[in-house]
Amino acid sequence: MSKTFYLTTAISYVNARPHIGHAYEFIASDAIARYRRMQGMKVFFLSGVDEHSAQVERAAKEAGLPTLEFCDRMAALFRDLHEKVGSGLNGFIRTSEPRHHDVTQEMLRRSYQKGDIYQSAYKGWYCYSCENYYQEKELNNGNCPVHNRPTEWIEEDNYFFKLSSYSDALKRHYAENSEFVYPETYKNEMLALLDQGLQDISVSRATTKWGVPIPWDETHVAYVWFDALSNYLTGVGFLKEDELFHTFWPANVHVIGKDINRFHSVFWPAMLMSTDIPLPRQILVHGFIYHKGEKMSKTIGNVVDPYSLLDVYGRDPLRYFLLREIAFGQDGNYSEDALITRYNADLANDLGNLFSRVLSMIKKYRDSVVPHAAGTDDALRQKTRQTVETYTTQMDRYAMHLALVTIWELISLANRYVDEQAPWALAKDEAKADRLDRVLLNLAEALRTIAVLIYPIMPDKSEDMLARLACPILGECPFLTDLDHADATAGKTVTPGSPLFPRIEK
Numbered sequence: 001m002s003k004t005f006y007l008t009t010a011i012s013y014v015n016a017r018p019h020i021g022h023a024y025e026f027i028a029s030d031a032i033a034r035y036r037r038m039q040g041m042k043v044f045f046l047s048g049v050d051e052h053s054a055q056v057e058r059a060a061k062e063a064g065l066p067t068l069e070f071c072d073r074m075a076a077l078f079r080d081l082h083e084k085v086g087s088g089l090n091g092f093i094r095t096s097e098p099r100h101h102d103v104t105q106e107m108l109r110r111s112y113q114k115g116d117i118y119q120s121a122y123k124g125w126y127c128y129s130c131e132n133y134y135q136e137k138e139l140n141n142g143n144c145p146v147h148n149r150p151t152e153w154i155e156e157d158n159y160f161f162k163l164s165s166y167s168d169a170l171k172r173h174y175a176e177n178s179e180f181v182y183p184e185t186y187k188n189e190m191l192a193l194l195d196q197g198l199q200d201i202s203v204s205r206a207t208t209k210w211g212v213p214i215p216w217d218e219t220h221v222a223y224v225w226f227d228a229l230s231n232y233l234t235g236v237g238f239l240k241e242d243e244l245f246h247t248f249w250p251a252n253v254h255v256i257g258k259d260i261n262r263f264h265s266v267f268w269p270a271m272l273m274s275t276d277i278p279l280p281r282q283i284l285v286h287g288f289i290y291h292k293g294e295k296m297s298k299t300i301g302n303v304v305d306p307y308s309l310l311d312v313y314g315r316d317p318l319r320y321f322l323l324r325e326i327a328f329g330q331d332g333n334y335s336e337d338a339l340i341t342r343y344n345a346d347l348a349n350d351l352g353n354l355f356s357r358v359l360s361m362i363k364k365y366r367d368s369v370v371p372h373a374a375g376t377d378d379a380l381r382q383k384t385r386q387t388v389e390t391y392t393t394q395m396d397r398y399a400m401h402l403a404l405v406t407i408w409e410l411i412s413l414a415n416r417y418v419d420e421q422a423p424w425a426l427a428k429d430e431a432k433a434d435r436l437d438r439v440l441l442n443l444a445e446a447l448r449t450i451a452v453l454i455y456p457i458m459p460d461k462s463e464d465m466l467a468r469l470a471c472p473i474l475g476e477c478p479f480l481t482d483l484d485h486a487d488a489t490a491g492k493t494v495t496p497g498s499p500l501f502p503r504i505e506k
């Protein structure tokens with residue numbers, strides 16, 4: 001397994017405030033980054049904002065602000081959302097930065113020199129929401145097939161990229177790298193697209209000045225997707241910081257939503273082939289969050305604001321809810337009711353109660369010190385070990401919802417174990433002191449394991465639990481190898497404290 005890991009989120013358009021879909025992508029990506037760090041990898045986690053879109057320019061006009069000033073404000077909001085959800089970012093990129101300008105121009109130059117960019121007239125339909133050109137046959141009664149909004153007719157002189165000449169190379173790449181696009185349904189969508197045959201695409205716009213000028217013809221700016229995709233190179237030092245770039249490129253994973261699959265899985269690899277840059281290892285596609293069964297949109301008025309949810313419920317519960325409720329790769333529904341129900345059932349009841357029960361018993365029966373004990377191997381011990389194995393397999397496949405189910409099976413077993421072993425009864429009988437020691441140690445070890453395993457999803461609660469078990473996080477994170485050392489809690493003084501997850505009244 002590689003020792004370095006470079007992952008990215010999509011860079012968000014700054015034409016509107018961030019919504020829960022953005023928060024979801026940030027959280028899922030951060031959980032992956034944290035998991036890889038926990039495996040001992042050196043991780044670079046990049047996110048950022050996409051500023052050169054026509055929609056952004058329009059939104060700035062509507063707000064009555066110069067475009068860049070508008071972008072400054074909006075970029076700050078996205079950066080702030082990362083902080084609020086707890087993203088451990090290593091880089092944040094804005095496509096209006098000079099370092100990115102240079103990279104986009106270099107990419108265009110290389111492709112042009114290769115003979116992959118040529119000039120021609122463009123006539124066709126354009127959707128400003130996806131910043132994508134469509135053929136007549138792809139439209140839904142004249143509307144964009146993704147946004148179901150009217151497209152606009154565009155006629156201009158453009159530079160085109162010879163995407164069509166990369167069909168075979170892309171097909172070969174897919175055949176040789178069976179998980180290049182993952183999960184499989186999204187790969188199949190791309191294979192179908194490749195089978196239909198690819199059309200060349202326009203990579204410049206002559207009607208706006210907002211963007212990166214085409215280096216050999218400054219009357220045009222780069223098409224926003226050509227510019228945006230190149231951010232993954234800029235963000236990790238391409239052209240400027242060789243050591244950083246060579247340490248982390250090619251990216252291990254680009255995390256993206258399903259609506260932008262074709263840009264990442266067809267256009268981007270073709271761009272990289274054209275510019276002789278190695279391809280990312282994987283495009284990891286997630287589904288969409290719907291609200292009240294519908295796609296979120298300003299017109300419908302069902303956009304969910306992540307800031308107020310973070311204020312009310314806190315970041316770890318929101319992270320838990322989104323990653324547990326939505327099977328990664330599939331679509332899911334957001335509802336505040338479901339959030340509260342999961343919070344009370346899974347967090348306050350199952351995990352919170354287990355933690356406080358066990359710590360107060362250690363306090364009561366062993367003066368807060370986790371006992372040393374021999375002969376601890378029993379069903380709970382076995383389940384604890386097995387949980388780590390199953391969890392690792394699931395997290396390696398990015399099935400974070402399943403990894404959480406696995407942890408919660410251990411939590412349920414531990415709760416049953418408390419009821420069955422009845423430490424309060426063992427405590428009454430001096431002859432059963434050894435057995436009580438074993439039971440308390442096994443429970444403390446199960447809790448330590450749970451605390452480590454929830455780290456990627458609930459980093460703050462993980463840290464809190466480990467501190468109260470007197471096994472604090474010493475480095476940048478807990479490591480999975482910490483779990484190779486059995487009985488690390490033995491002899492440690494625990495601190496029960498206040499409930500981990502106070503119940504929420506609806």
Ligand code: MSP
Nearest residue numbers: 010011012013021050228229256257258287288289
């Ligand atoms: N700027 C482009 C991406 C360029 S990447 C080189 C873009 N921006 S976006 O702001 O519209 O979307 C950013 C990310 O959020 C995308 O991965 C997108 O799929 C994701 N989501 C947007 N709405 C979403 C939901 N409702 N649910 C889940 N993710 C969603 O596309």
